[in-house]
Amino acid sequence: MSSKDLGITVKKAEDLSEWYTQVVTKAQLADYSSAKGFMVLMPYGFSIWESIKEHFDRKIKEIGHRNAYFPLLIPERLLRREAEHFEGFTPEVFWVTHSGNNELGERLAIRPTSETIINESYSRWVKSWRDLPVLINVWNSVLRAEITSTKPFIRTTEFLWQEGHTVHETEEEAEKEVMTILEIYRRLVEDQVAIPVLVGKKTELEKFKGAVYTTTLEAMMPDGKAIQMGTSHHLGQNFSKPFEIKYLGKDEKEHFAWTTSWGISWRLIGAMIMAHGDDKGLVLPPRVAPTQVVFVPIHYKESDKEIILQTAHHIADGLGKHSIRTYIDDREQYTPGWKYHEWEMKGVPLRVEIGPRDMESKQITLVRRDTGKKTAVPQADSVTHIVSMLDEIQQSLLHKAKETQAKLTATTNNMKEFAHIIETTGGFVKAFLSEDNDCEERVKLETGATVRIVPFEESARGQCVYCGHPNSREVVFARSY
Amino acid sequence: MSSKDLGITVKKAEDLSEWYTQVVTKAQLADYSSAKGFMVLMPYGFSIWESIKEHFDRKIKEIGHRNAYFPLLIPERLLRREAEHFEGFTPEVFWVTHSGNNELGERLAIRPTSETIINESYSRWVKSWRDLPVLINVWNSVLRAEITSTKPFIRTTEFLWQEGHTVHETEEEAEKEVMTILEIYRRLVEDQVAIPVLVGKKTELEKFKGAVYTTTLEAMMPDGKAIQMGTSHHLGQNFSKPFEIKYLGKDEKEHFAWTTSWGISWRLIGAMIMAHGDDKGLVLPPRVAPTQVVFVPIHYKESDKEIILQTAHHIADGLGKHSIRTYIDDREQYTPGWKYHEWEMKGVPLRVEIGPRDMESKQITLVRRDTGKKTAVPQADSVTHIVSMLDEIQQSLLHKAKETQAKLTATTNNMKEFAHIIETTGGFVKAFLSEDNDCEERVKLETGATVRIVPFEESARGQCVYCGHPNSREVVFARSY
Numbered sequence: 001m002s003s004k005d006l007g008i009t010v011k012k013a014e015d016l017s018e019w020y021t022q023v024v025t026k027a028q029l030a031d032y033s034s035a036k037g038f039m040v041l042m043p044y045g046f047s048i049w050e051s052i053k054e055h056f057d058r059k060i061k062e063i064g065h066r067n068a069y070f071p072l073l074i075p076e077r078l079l080r081r082e083a084e085h086f087e088g089f090t091p092e093v094f095w096v097t098h099s100g101n102n103e104l105g106e107r108l109a110i111r112p113t114s115e116t117i118i119n120e121s122y123s124r125w126v127k128s129w130r131d132l133p134v135l136i137n138v139w140n141s142v143l144r145a146e147i148t149s150t151k152p153f154i155r156t157t158e159f160l161w162q163e164g165h166t167v168h169e170t171e172e173e174a175e176k177e178v179m180t181i182l183e184i185y186r187r188l189v190e191d192q193v194a195i196p197v198l199v200g201k202k203t204e205l206e207k208f209k210g211a212v213y214t215t216t217l218e219a220m221m222p223d224g225k226a227i228q229m230g231t232s233h234h235l236g237q238n239f240s241k242p243f244e245i246k247y248l249g250k251d252e253k254e255h256f257a258w259t260t261s262w263g264i265s266w267r268l269i270g271a272m273i274m275a276h277g278d279d280k281g282l283v284l285p286p287r288v289a290p291t292q293v294v295f296v297p298i299h300y301k302e303s304d305k306e307i308i309l310q311t312a313h314h315i316a317d318g319l320g321k322h323s324i325r326t327y328i329d330d331r332e333q334y335t336p337g338w339k340y341h342e343w344e345m346k347g348v349p350l351r352v353e354i355g356p357r358d359m360e361s362k363q364i365t366l367v368r369r370d371t372g373k374k375t376a377v378p379q380a381d382s383v384t385h386i387v388s389m390l391d392e393i394q395q396s397l398l399h400k401a402k403e404t405q406a407k408l409t410a411t412t413n414n415m416k417e418f419a420h421i422i423e424t425t426g427g428f429v430k431a432f433l434s435e436d437n438d439c440e441e442r443v444k445l446e447t448g449a450t451v452r453i454v455p456f457e458e459s460a461r462g463q464c465v466y467c468g469h470p471n472s473r474e475v476v477f478a479r480s481y
Numbered sequence: 482m483s484s485k486d487l488g489i490t491v492k493k494a495e496d497l498s499e500w501y502t503q504v505v506t507k508a509q510l511a512d513y514s515s516a517k518g519f520m521v522l523m524p525y526g527f528s529i530w531e532s533i534k535e536h537f538d539r540k541i542k543e544i545g546h547r548n549a550y551f552p553l554l555i556p557e558r559l560l561r562r563e564a565e566h567f568e569g570f571t572p573e574v575f576w577v578t579h580s581g582n583n584e585l586g587e588r589l590a591i592r593p594t595s596e597t598i599i600n601e602s603y604s605r606w607v608k609s610w611r612d613l614p615v616l617i618n619v620w621n622s623v624l625r626a627e628i629t630s631t632k633p634f635i636r637t638t639e640f641l642w643q644e645g646h647t648v649h650e651t652e653e654e655a656e657k658e659v660m661t662i663l664e665i666y667r668r669l670v671e672d673q674v675a676i677p678v679l680v681g682k683k684t685e686l687e688k689f690k691g692a693v694y695t696t697t698l699e700a701m702m703p704d705g706k707a708i709q710m711g712t713s714h715h716l717g718q719n720f721s722k723p724f725e726i727k728y729l730g731k732d733e734k735e736h737f738a739w740t741t742s743w744g745i746s747w748r749l750i751g752a753m754i755m756a757h758g759d760d761k762g763l764v765l766p767p768r769v770a771p772t773q774v775v776f777v778p779i780h781y782k783e784s785d786k787e788i789i790l791q792t793a794h795h796i797a798d799g800l801g802k803h804s805i806r807t808y809i810d811d812r813e814q815y816t817p818g819w820k821y822h823e824w825e826m827k828g829v830p831l832r833v834e835i836g837p838r839d840m841e842s843k844q845i846t847l848v849r850r851d852t853g854k855k856t857a858v859p860q861a862d863s864v865t866h867i868v869s870m871l872d873e874i875q876q877s878l879l880h881k882a883k884e885t886q887a888k889l890t891a892t893t894n895n896m897k898e899f900a901h902i903i904e905t906t907g908g909f910v911k912a913f914l915s916e917d918n919d920c921e922e923r924v925k926l927e928t929g930a931t932v933r934i935v936p937f938e939e940s941a942r943g944q945c946v947y948c949g950h951p952n953s954r955e956v957v958f959a960r961s962y
Contacts, residue, residue: 031602034559035552035589040602043547043617050548066524067531071516072553072591072622072639073575078515091581094554096591098576099626108516110553110577110591121512121521130814136524140622141553145580158553333611 007341011279016223021152023273027282027346030152037146037157041266044346047290048269049160053139055192055288056162056264059184065135065164070118072140073108078116081242085115088209092144110143115210115235115261118165119243126167126257128248133177134167153270154227154481161265167245167257171236174258178234181262182215185230193268194285194397195219195275196405197229198428198476200453205440208261212236218452218478220405221274224426226452226478229271232262270481275401276370282347283370285397286390293319293386294348295328298336298355308354311379315352315364318383324390344369349393350386368393370400415465418477422447426479432472434464442466449477488822492760497704502633504754508763508827511633518627518638522747525827528771529750530641534620536673536769537643537745540665546616546645551599553621554589559597562723566596569690573625591624596691596716596742599646600724607648607738609729614658615648634751635708635962642746648726648738652717655739659715662743663696666711674749675766675878676700676756677886678710679909679957681934686921689742693717699933699959701886702755705907707933707959710752713743751962756882757851763828764851766878767871774800774867775829776809779817779836789835792860796833796845799864805871825850830874831867849874851881896946899958903928907960913953915945923947930958 008026012019024030029045041049057067073096080086094110097103111117122134139162146157164181168174182199189197197217201207207214211233218226239245240256249255276283286292295312299305309330316326327348329339336353343351353365363376366386370393377385408427412418421429433439433451443466444450453476464472489507493500505511510526522530538548554577561567575591578584592598603615620643627638645662649655663680670678678698682688688695692714699707720726721737730736757764767773776793780786790811797807808829810820817834824832834846844857847867851874858866889908893899902910914920914932924947925931934957945953 031605033552033598034601035554035556035598038552038554040552041550043549046549047547049550066528068524068527069522069530069622069641071514071519071521072624073516073519075516093581094577094589095579096575097578100572100574108575117514117516120515124512141550143553160550 007345008279008281012222012277016221016274019277019279020274023277023281023345024152029269029273029282032150032152037150039150039152039156039158041160044290045269048272048284048288049266051288051290052188052192052268053162056184056188057137057139059188060137060164060181063135063180065137065166068136068138069140070114070121070138072111074111074114074117076107076109078120079109081116082210082239084238085210089113089144092146094143094145111140112142112144113261113263114138114140114142114163115165115239116243119239119245119259122165122167122257122259123243123245126245126247129169129250132167132169132247132257133173135164135177136166137162137164151270151481153266153273159265159267161263164260164262166260167240168259169247169249169255169257171258174236174260175234177260178215178232178262181260182217182230182232185217185232185262185264188264189217189219189229189268190398192285192287193272194287194394194401195229195271196398196402198453198455200455200476202231203440203451203454203475205437206451208233210235210238211261212238216453218428218476218480219271219275220408220428220478221271221481222404223274224408224479226428226480227267227271227274228452228480229268230262230264233260235259235261275404276397277347281345283397284347284349286349286394289347289349290325291327291346291348292324292390293326293350293352294339294343295326295352295354296336296339296343297328297330298353301356304356304359307359308356311359311364312352312354315379315382315386319386322383322387324387349390352382352386370396413463413465418443418449418465419447422449422477422479428452429477430474431465431477432462433475434467434469434472436464436467436469439464439466439469443477448479450480451475452478452480488826489760489762493703493758497702497755498632500758500760501755504758504762504826505633510750510754510763513631513633518631520631520633520637520639522641525771526750529753529765529769530747532769532771533669533673533749534643537665537669538618538620540669541618541645541662544616544661546618546647549617549619550621551595551602551619553592555592555595555598557588557590559601560590562597563691563720565719566691570594570625573627575624575626592621593623593625594742594744595619595621595623595644596646596720597724600720600726600740603646603648603738603740604724604726607726607728610650610731613648613650613728613738614654616645616658617647618643618645632751632962634747634754640746640748642744645741645743647741648721649740650728650730650736650738652739655717655741656715658741659696659713659743662741663698663711663713666698666713666743666745669745670698670700670710670749671879673766673768674753675768675875675882676710676752677879677883679934679936681936681957683712684921684932684935684956686918687932689714691716691719692742693719697934699909699957699961700752700756701889701909701959702752702962703885703889704755705889705960707909707961708748708752708755709933709961710749711743711745714741716740716742756885757878758828762826764878765828765830767830767875770828770830771806772808772827772829773805773871774807774831774833775820775824776807776833776835777817777820777824778809778811779834782837785837785840788840789837792840792845793833793835796860796863796867800867803864803868805868830871833863833867851878894944894946899924899930899946900928903930903958903960909933910958911955912946912958913943914956915948915950915953917945917948917950920945920947920950924958929960931961932956933959933961
């Protein structure tokens with residue numbers, strides 16, 4: 001592969017979509033599959049997913065959640081048990097009709113989400129208040145037939161995700177769980193993936209089919225389109241009733257339990273690519289980068305090689321003690337320039353160059369991926385410098401993403417201006433909207449913008465941007481992925 | 482749940498099958514699902530799987546393997562591309578024919594294993610010798626329709642496993658990979674899961690459909706039936722040719738690559754239950770136990786409680802420094818006796834009892850799950866005692882399993898005796914077998930025994946147990962799960 005093949009041939013600002021596709025494939029994050037609509041998550045992409053997964057997995061285990069695994073296939077009669085849920089998912093469900101040459105007695109759905117198959121188990125596991133809460137999470141893949149085109153990580157028929165499913169004694173506890181998880185998601189997305197989000201509720205029109213209400217995190221991409229980063233649903237008793245999840249309470253009476261479900265997917269990786277990448281390729285936030293620091297030794301003479309590699313290993317060992325993930329690129333078949341190119345494409349946050357001149361002056365050269373800025377630091381305290389520079393990069397990426405979000409956030413109560421903003425810059429548009437569903441649907445039809453969130457904290461009310469009805473609540477609109 | 486519900490109602494020695502089912506469900510490892518043939522892996526069972534998974538994942542990453550994810554569904558034309566492979570798997574494949582209300586243009590198979598869909602990607606990824614080796618592993622689930630009855634962990638339609646798929650420049654490298662992985666498997670099974678295995682090759686009849694040859698690990702269960710614990714396949718160029726995995730060699734010529742594949746599944750958990758469990762329930766080897774030490778504080782007076790719990794936490798903290806996984810069972814609603822019962826059922830290797838008398842004498846009481854033996858040790862050096870006792874338990878379980886294996890291993894060259902052994906005690910039976918496939922099939926037909934392994938190291942040859950042909954190779958037979 002020549003250096004040229006590695007480079008991105010379009011500017012991010014000029015054609016985000018083509019830029020995105022090139023970054024995904026050239027940084028070897030993912031590949032298309034011969035199964036239409038499906039994506040292969042390649043090792044480099046997978047290691048980013050592992051990093052996100054490990055973080056979230058640890059956070060939910062700390063507060064008592066545990067992982068489990070439930071069947072891939074859901075008998076049709078189970079999927080039908082909650083009517084709104086079934087209606088919502090049936091157009092995109094894959095149906096298994098045969099095993100070998102035998103036609104099955106009942107069609108089996110490949111899970112589009114697992115509420116039905118999981119709640120069916122819960123109805124057998126939950127008998128008494130002593131069995132509650134049930135706090136279970138599943139890491140798996142789900143399938144939803146994509147009728148429009150595939151966009152790796154963002155819109156694929158199959159996607160990797162986690163789905164949490166919990167059962168509680170009271171409505172209050174269930175609602176608390178919904179918000180606890182939403183907050184863990186928010187911190188994951190903002191503090192790890194370095195993308196700021198708006199949090200709030202979905203409208204009736206946009207909520208998860210089967211939920212009482214859905215809470216969500218929404219991020220803004222540089223092209224002015226929003227992306228849903230995760231959802232946490234209060235299911236009330238909508239599932240516990242048809243699935244008969246009942247428990248004997250402390251009052252010796254039988255009660256229907258209260259359930260929640262919540263999920264994030266590999267979509268986070270797609271949003272991260274779009275939010276932070278630049279014309280050279282991927283830019284990874286240090287906290288999720290599989291390799292945080294890459295060492296590129298530069299030695300033209302064989303005699304320099306040993307001491308330079310020794311120095312690299314020495315510093316890498318020191319970084320290891322701070323749990324910093326390093327890679328020493330001592331491959332002989334590539335030039336330093338080729339290596340810079342490759343690691344820039346792959347978004348490694350910090351590059352360390354060590355050459356003969358660095359050895360003479362007892363220093364090393366640090367090159368930030370996000371800014372390209374070079375800094376020479378003494379070898380003696382290089383570990384301290386690197387650790388703090390990684391932290392600086394993490395903060396700086398979040399800061400820049402916040403600026404983008406702020407630039408792409410507007411407020412209006414004029415429908416013409418609303419349509420103009422949506423059509424031109426895009427972004428989040430705050431406006432008042434009457435609770436008449438018709439207004440929401442008409443705005444969507446006329447502008448392509450949907451309500452991304454209804455803020456948790458209600459502000460003063462105002463005139464509906466569409467129908468002018470006074471006393472309408474404030475919502476945030478955007479076109480979205 | 483009363484204590485009685487928790488107990489196993491049959492003896493392991495009298496009805497292994499019923500005993501097994503009770504342990505699986507009462508220790509809350511797994512549950513049946515309303516989707517026939519499918520199993521739910523419950524949190525406790527999943528945490529054992531996580532423990533096995535983390536160990537293996539680390540081992541293969543240390544030698545350069547990386548994880549990835551490939552699509553669940555395989556277009557029929559891809560699955561058909563390697564003829565023997567397709568013929569082997571097609572009777573048990575689940576076919577997806579519809580998405581929503583639309584009939585698909587081409588049927589899609591739910592992966593029974595991923596050679597075809599993965600090699601199709603590899604054909605695009607591998608261009609030059611520089612791209613080799615490709616060392617990729619996948620953690621996923623696969624589906625194979627089970628026509629006979631379901632046995633949790635052992636025989637289920639869907640199972641969790643890992644499948645490794647590698648590509649190499651030369652045949653020697655591929656064959657070396659097959660053996661490297663087999664050895665990692667052997668150490669995992671023997672050193673972690675504490676089950677001794679025989680390793681060797683499968684016969685043509687028993688090999689993976691599509692492989693040049695299959696290597697395997699076989700364990701012996703207490704009922705005299707063997708169980709396949711993992712397989713590592715040399716695929717030669719059987720897949721690289723139909724899938725066109727070609728590379729430009731150092732010689733500037735195009736070559737077909739050499740591939741391997743290998744897998745272990747949650748079956749290991751099933752074998753572990755059968756191998757080590759007793760009439761009280763599960764017995765877990767310390768190295769794979771999610772909780773290795775459970776503390777049961779015993780306090781009848783509220784005044785004793787605080788100091789006893791403090792002591793437990795102090796020792797648990799000390800154990801944490803040795804990476805020992807502990808749980809302090811301070812639940813108020815259960816008696817110590819109830820707790821003993823529960824943790825015995827769940828197979829926690831070591832129980833620590835701390836009561837008022839222990840506090841007076843500045844000691845604690847250790848109770849081994851495998852032997853029931855109680856030992857009082859001074860609180861001051863309890864950590865050292867516990868660490869070494871866990872190691873002792875680990876060794877002891879392996880030792881006992883080796884004794885069982887030895888007891889259930891026989892040698893004969895007499896067909897009548899062979900049939901008698903298989904029919905009565907069962908176990909591994911070493912015998913000579915001519916390389917005429919007919920003999921192998923006839924032995925299988927007449928006795929139900931199959932060749933579990935052909936040893937790697939060829940011993941002296943002898944007369945075929947079935948046809949008397951001299952110069953036959955030694956093999957190991959058994960009935961199997």
